[in-house]
């Protein structure tokens with residue numbers, strides 16, 4: 001169970017990205033965080049494993065107060081929090097298998113890591129996980145030979161072999177085409193069930209959130225503006241979440257789209 005308690009983040013620039021955010025995430029539920037651009041979604045995900053340091057508040061994972069850990073303790077605690085990134089964060093010149101096993105690096109010493117000596121159960125788990133994510137047979141391919149969707153599958157497999165207590169995903173579909181995005185969302189929700197862990201996803205596309213998530217959390221101007229099941233996300237709730245936004249919500253025309261339309265009209269008139 002992950003408890004986020006009164007989380008506040010103020011960047012050194014003075015930007016108040018999060019204001020007293022409290023949430024509980026548990027079971028094997030997929031929670032989607034939606035909201036306008038700049039609302040604080042990414043900051044929220046990154047504060048959980050302290051890739052971004054919270055200003056105040058607490059993050060408690062299965063009884064461990066992550067916010068109070070020193071560097072060494074934090075490295076260990078991060079093994080419990082698998083992270084999937086928008087840009088995959090793979091080591092391009094390493095193979096798929098090496099990238100996946102890097103999820104277990106925290107468990108072996110430097111010499112073992114250098115000799116690529118991982119425990120046999122880790123290697124077996126990596127093979128199984130590659131099969132789960134649809135990449136059986138890709139073990140020896142280099143990461144830079146893969147498509148975006150395949151890279152993201154490697155990123156997910158790397159997070160899963162850590163055997164985390166929670167999976168965090170920061171815009172995992174933003175660099176992917178719609179069909180691949182759906183496949184990745186399906187995979188993440190399947191993993192939540194199979195591994196019996198909660199998955200927290202920062203996602204731009206409301207339609208994907210509604211289709212795949214069990215629960216939706218709306219963030220607006222750094223605060224929780226909605227919390228509920230996908231079918232509770234009626235138009236009024238969406239308007240509340242996106243009240244100050246014009247571009248991020250899928251399916252709704254924003255200022256940029258309108259500006260492009262106007263430009264098109266003007267060009268046709270010349």
Ligand SMILES: Nc1ncnc2c1ncn2[C@@H]1O[C@H](COP(=O)(O)OP(=O)(O)OP(=O)(O)O)[C@@H](O)[C@H]1O
Nearest residue numbers: 011013015016017036037038039040041042043044
């Ligand atoms: N490193 C930083 N330094 C200063 N301000 C930052 C930093 N990162 C984010 N911010 C600010 O914090 C606020 C929240 O940003 P964040 O990236 O968390 O939003 P987001 O909802 O994930 O946006 P998007 O959907 O566009 O990625 C914004 O006002 C942003 O400008």
